[in-house]
Amino acid sequence: QAKADGRPFFMYIPFNTPHYPMHAPQTYMDRFAHLPRARQLMTAMLTVMDDAVGDILDVLEGAGLYDDTCIFFQPDHGPSPEPRNWTDGRHDTYVGGDTGGLRGTKATLWEGGIRVPTLMSWPNQFEGGKTIDEIGIGMDIFPTILTAAGGDPSQYTLDGSDILPMVVNETASPHGDLFWTRGNKGETRVIQRDRWKLHLDGEDVHLCNLDTDRGETTNVADENPDLTKDLLDTLNTWHQSVTQR
Numbered sequence: 001q002a003k004a005d006g007r008p009f010f011m012y013i014p015f016n017t018p019h020y021p022m023h024a025p026q027t028y029m030d031r032f033a034h035l036p037r038a039r040q041l042m043t044a045m046l047t048v049m050d051d052a053v054g055d056i057l058d059v060l061e062g063a064g065l066y067d068d069t070c071i072f073f074q075p076d077h078g079p080s081p082e083p084r085n086w087t088d089g090r091h092d093t094y095v096g097g098d099t100g101g102l103r104g105t106k107a108t109l110w111e112g113g114i115r116v117p118t119l120m121s122w123p124n125q126f127e128g129g130k131t132i133d134e135i136g137i138g139m140d141i142f143p144t145i146l147t148a149a150g151g152d153p154s155q156y157t158l159d160g161s162d163i164l165p166m167v168v169n170e171t172a173s174p175h176g177d178l179f180w181t182r183g184n185k186g187e188t189r190v191i192q193r194d195r196w197k198l199h200l201d202g203e204d205v206h207l208c209n210l211d212t213d214r215g216e217t218t219n220v221a222d223e224n225p226d227l228t229k230d231l232l233d234t235l236n237t238w239h240q241s242v243t244q245r
Contacts, residue, residue, distance in 0.1 A: 008149045015052070018045035020094075021085040038094060041086075066123065070148040072141050073119040080106035103216040109180050109190045109199060110216055122148070126168045134173035135192070136163050179238050186243065191235040198231040205232065 017024075024044035031047070032040045053073070060066040079097020086092070097105070104110025118136065121128060125148075139160030143153035147162045161174035180190040189200045197216070199206040207221035207228050221228045 010145070010149070011056075013056070015049050017049045018042055020082070021087045023087045024048055038084075042097070068122075068124045070122040070125070070145060071120065072145070074138060074141070075116045076138070077106045077114065078102065078104070078112045078116060082106070101215050107182075109182055109188055111197075111210070111214065114180060114190075120167055125164075130170075132167055132170065134166050135175050135178065135194075136166070136173065137175070137178060177234060177238075179235065181239060181242075186239050189235050189239055191231050191238070193231060193234075196227065196231065198228065198235065200232065200235060207231070 022041045022045070024041060025048065028044035028047055029040060032043045035043060057066060057071075060069055078099055081094055081097070083091045084094045099105065099112035102110070102112035102115060104112035106113055108114075137160065139158070140163045141160070143156075143158050143160045143162045144164055146153050146156075147164055153162055163174065165171045166173055176193070178192045182188040187202060191198050192210075195209050195211040197208055197210055198221075199208075199216070205221050205228065206216070206219045207224060208216045208218060209220065210216075213220075
């Protein structure tokens, strides 16, 4: 029960929706009966989640805690084309998601798989309604929330960073190089340095500048040989360091 007694609190809420199995209360399905079946279910499930988030915010406001509560909302990956369990025995390829023109989907390291929107609210610390285009990553949530609660991230060994200065004061991202890997032996690896992103899949190297090519459509590795070599060397050195732990 939320109380304005001055004590800090932490609440983690992992919504299952809109993950499959795809189903929603009939009242929500009826609201979106005009949509094709796949989109109807996705929209209904998202609306269920939206309403649940709204209920939580209502409680915080009613307790006088909303303005001084730091809130993160973030999905874990992009839309998935995996077959859906519709709870009626059918398993169909899913077409209800949309990456907005980004390449790839869930289970890839293209932007469509790993680039997701994040919402953050803390009315007493920063004004809402603004868009931050700097780079953050999911592992930033812990050090950011810890700092917000008066803790000290330096007491821990962390890969993430406190992004409060980036959000509150609109400073540059605290990150340098960021890395991803996928596959039992790291068959797919990615390094992002500022807006440059290098995607390594086996021996296939793809370099793009996300400022000018958000959809990762054009490989400019040959036009930037020195940068490509530097990024590859850094990526492989990082991968070797984490696999030897």
